[in-house]
Amino acid sequence: MADTKVYLLDGGTLVIDGYHVFWNRGPGGEVRFPCYAVLIEHKDGRYIFDTGYDHAHVQRVLPFEKPIQTREQTIPGALATLGLKPQDIDYVINSHYHFDHCGGNKHLTKACTLCHAKELEASGNCQPFEHLGYSDLTFHPELARKQKNPLPPDPAMDIYTPRFETLKGDQEIAKGLWLFETPGHTAGHYSLMVELKGRRPMLFTADACYSKKNMDLMCISSFHLDPVASVKSLHCLKELAAKHDAELFYSHDAESFATYQKGPAYYA
Amino acid sequence: MADTKVYLLDGGTLVIDGYHVFWNRGPGGEVRFPCYAVLIEHKDGRYIFDTGYDHAHVQRVLPFEKPIQTREQTIPGALATLGLKPQDIDYVINSHYHFDHCGGNKHLTKACTLCHAKELEASGNCQPFEHLGYSDLTFHPELARKQKNPLPPDPAMDIYTPRFETLKGDQEIAKGLWLFETPGHTAGHYSLMVELKGRRPMLFTADACYSKKNMDLMCISSFHLDPVASVKSLHCLKELAAKHDAELFYSHDAESFATYQKGPAYYA
Numbered sequence: 001m002a003d004t005k006v007y008l009l010d011g012g013t014l015v016i017d018g019y020h021v022f023w024n025r026g027p028g029g030e031v032r033f034p035c036y037a038v039l040i041e042h043k044d045g046r047y048i049f050d051t052g053y054d055h056a057h058v059q060r061v062l063p064f065e066k067p068i069q070t071r072e073q074t075i076p077g078a079l080a081t082l083g084l085k086p087q088d089i090d091y092v093i094n095s096h097y098h099f100d101h102c103g104g105n106k107h108l109t110k111a112c113t114l115c116h117a118k119e120l121e122a123s124g125n126c127q128p129f130e131h132l133g134y135s136d137l138t139f140h141p142e143l144a145r146k147q148k149n150p151l152p153p154d155p156a157m158d159i160y161t162p163r164f165e166t167l168k169g170d171q172e173i174a175k176g177l178w179l180f181e182t183p184g185h186t187a188g189h190y191s192l193m194v195e196l197k198g199r200r201p202m203l204f205t206a207d208a209c210y211s212k213k214n215m216d217l218m219c220i221s222s223f224h225l226d227p228v229a230s231v232k233s234l235h236c237l238k239e240l241a242a243k244h245d246a247e248l249f250y251s252h253d254a255e256s257f258a259t260y261q262k263g264p265a266y267y268a
Numbered sequence: 269m270a271d272t273k274v275y276l277l278d279g280g281t282l283v284i285d286g287y288h289v290f291w292n293r294g295p296g297g298e299v300r301f302p303c304y305a306v307l308i309e310h311k312d313g314r315y316i317f318d319t320g321y322d323h324a325h326v327q328r329v330l331p332f333e334k335p336i337q338t339r340e341q342t343i344p345g346a347l348a349t350l351g352l353k354p355q356d357i358d359y360v361i362n363s364h365y366h367f368d369h370c371g372g373n374k375h376l377t378k379a380c381t382l383c384h385a386k387e388l389e390a391s392g393n394c395q396p397f398e399h400l401g402y403s404d405l406t407f408h409p410e411l412a413r414k415q416k417n418p419l420p421p422d423p424a425m426d427i428y429t430p431r432f433e434t435l436k437g438d439q440e441i442a443k444g445l446w447l448f449e450t451p452g453h454t455a456g457h458y459s460l461m462v463e464l465k466g467r468r469p470m471l472f473t474a475d476a477c478y479s480k481k482n483m484d485l486m487c488i489s490s491f492h493l494d495p496v497a498s499v500k501s502l503h504c505l506k507e508l509a510a511k512h513d514a515e516l517f518y519s520h521d522a523e524s525f526a527t528y529q530k531g532p533a534y535y536a
Contacts, residue, residue: 017287017294017296019285019287019288019294019296019490020287020292023397023490024288024397024490024491026285026287028285028287028296028297029296127495127496127499128486128499129291129292129487129488129495129499218396219397220397222287222291222292222490223292224495225495225496226494226495226496227395227397227492227493227494227495228395228493228494231395231396231397
């Protein structure tokens with residue numbers, strides 16, 4: 001059986017304010033940052049951790065985030081460059097259900113979807129200040145149809161009935177694939193660690209830590225449900241990285257992302 | 269016995285960013301806003317609700333907030349314009365212990381200090397992201413001396429040993445003076461309602477609601493411990509105002525403040 005391989009699939013960029021990235025600290029001004037998905041070729045199947053944003057959704061609901069995304073930066077496009085089809089994905093793991101982490105789920109029609117139980121619940125019952133974050137519910141058509149102000153129907157939704165497997169606690173979901181609870185940014189946020197044969201483990205923070213500077217400053221992002229838990233999760237990630245000698249991969253860090261290998265190159 | 273009178277004591281202005289005022293919403297850019305203390309002449313004694321900021325403290329610790337404060341806008345100066353001395357104040361009530369609400373406490377050396385029990389505890393044991401908020405501990409010299417990076421000693425501290433009376437729950441602390449729990453901005457935040465003979469009750473939100481626009485948008489400020497509780501407190505204030513036919517007085521709202529009567533004029 002082949003060793004585990006990890007591909008980073010560039011998902012394009014968005015713009016938020018520096019005060020969003022560094023809570024109450026800034027400096028203010030536009031920050032353009034990357035979004036990406038993580039494809040894991042594992043002996044138990046193909047996993048994707050997070051699926052980026054849907055360009056049409058952002059244009060429609062959050063145009064002020066100025067999405068830039070090529071066809072190759074969509075989930076189907078990025079998979080195609082690896083010779084894969086969306087139907088080849090067995091599992092989607094979502095760190096959380098903000099629109100820029102689940103926008104591509106709807107294309108992965110054969111996959112079983114894994115997430116934290118609290119996150120699935122929160123996505124359909126969020127706080128008023130979380131409505132934009134949880135605005136893309138196409139990952140869960142049943143929830144999307146219940147939205148108070150439903151968006152125009154998305155053709156993809158009609159053919160997509162996802163299966164969910166909800167989880168709680170830290171756990172190894174497959175050999176060398178670890179999910180760690182890192183709540184605060186949202187109610188049920190997971191970070192992912194992948195153990196590889198030929199290198200240090202990769203610890204994908206997802207939005208528990210946008211960037212290296214957030215970690216260095218121990219400064220959380222301004223998008224959060226619970227800032228006290230968010231700070232704890234930052235410390236937790238730092239400790240996990242030390243304990244496992246893992247390399248931290250940040251979710252929205254243009255500077256770090258420039259140094260990451262992107263598909264079709266891979267980590268193994 | 270004379271009827272209750274309420275004086276608003278202008279305490280000068282500070283600058284924060286629009287992203288601080290309207291959490292995640294902005295727009296960004298400098299916002300200069302007022303701070304003020306509320307003097308209540310009551311048959312049981314003279315109360316002051318919040319005491320503004322200390323100019324020297326802000327210049328030393330948060331100069332980026334660009335304090336502008338005249339001598340008449342200090343607590344001793346503002347009291348002097350009413351023919352009062354700091355020693356004439358019997359009670360200080362603090363909505364919370366952020367520096368811009370307790371900077372003048374140290375002058376009120378004869379007063380008994382009332383606050384929420386949770387707030388007094390939090391002020392000496394705050395979250396890392398609250399350190400600047402709780403940076404002026406001169407209201408409690410014993411706590412101030414325990415600070416990790418103590419500031420240069422303030423001469424006023426040596427002569428000031430405050431008495432505290434901590435409270436919990438909503439309560440009428442004196443005839444017509446009501447404290448309502450409005451947590452979220454901080455751990456133990458109180459808002460104050462004053463019933464008057466000749467007009468609608470005055471409901472001082474303190475930092476549970478900076479401005480009318482925060483209330484209209486149901487948008488909390490970016491300085492908070494618990495955003496879920498903060499939103500609840502906004503709703504709570506709205507309901508209290510409706511229930512008691514009270515007028516809301518916001519803590520940091522330049523536009524509203526321009527319409528308020530300031531001392532030596534008063535409400536009664």
